[in-house]
Amino acid sequence: MKRNSEILSYILEIFYPFILIFGIYIIANGHITPGGGFQGGAILSSAFICRYIIIPEETVDIDILQTIEKLIYIMLILLFTFFLMMGINISFPGFNRAFLIISNFLIGLKVCCGLSIVFFRFVFYESR
Numbered sequence: 001m002k003r004n005s006e007i008l009s010y011i012l013e014i015f016y017p018f019i020l021i022f023g024i025y026i027i028a029n030g031h032i033t034p035g036g037g038f039q040g041g042a043i044l045s046s047a048f049i050c051r052y053i054i055i056p057e058e059t060v061d062i063d064i065l066q067t068i069e070k071l072i073y074i075m076l077i078l079l080f081t082f083f084l085m086m087g088i089n090i091s092f093p094g095f096n097r098a099f100l101i102i103s104n105f106l107i108g109l110k111v112c113c114g115l116s117i118v119f120f121r122f123v124f125y126e127s128r
Contacts, residue, residue: 008054019047027108031100040104041111048112049119060120069113076106 023043030036052060083099 012054027104030104037104037107038111041108044112045115048116062120065113065117072106072110
């Protein structure tokens with residue numbers, strides 16, 4: 001297999017941690033600023049996709065990604081059910097904030113897994 005550009009590999013090594021941190025930052029501050037789970041998850045997924053495009057030798061197990069996505073979906077349903085049964089008390093602001101932070105984090109991970117699965121399915125199965 002043809003080796004990719006060393007310049008792109010070097011730039012990816014430099015910027016990869018910053019892209020991941022930026023995606024996590026967008027997810028973590030989604031309850032305060034515009035953005036949140038979906039946008040942060042898309043940024044995280046784009047980091048993984050860029051890594052695969054530049055370094056295609058790494059293998060990705062789609063079944064593990066699908067299992068993680070299903071578990072996160074179940075966790076989201078349980079989280080919403082838990083907060084619905086507890087009754088969100090407006091007078092206790094920390095309760096609402098915790099709910100938003102946890103739900104943004106789970107939604108971000110689910111979007112990251114989902115977009116990555118779509119990309120890797122196209123690469124591994126549809127390109128043949």
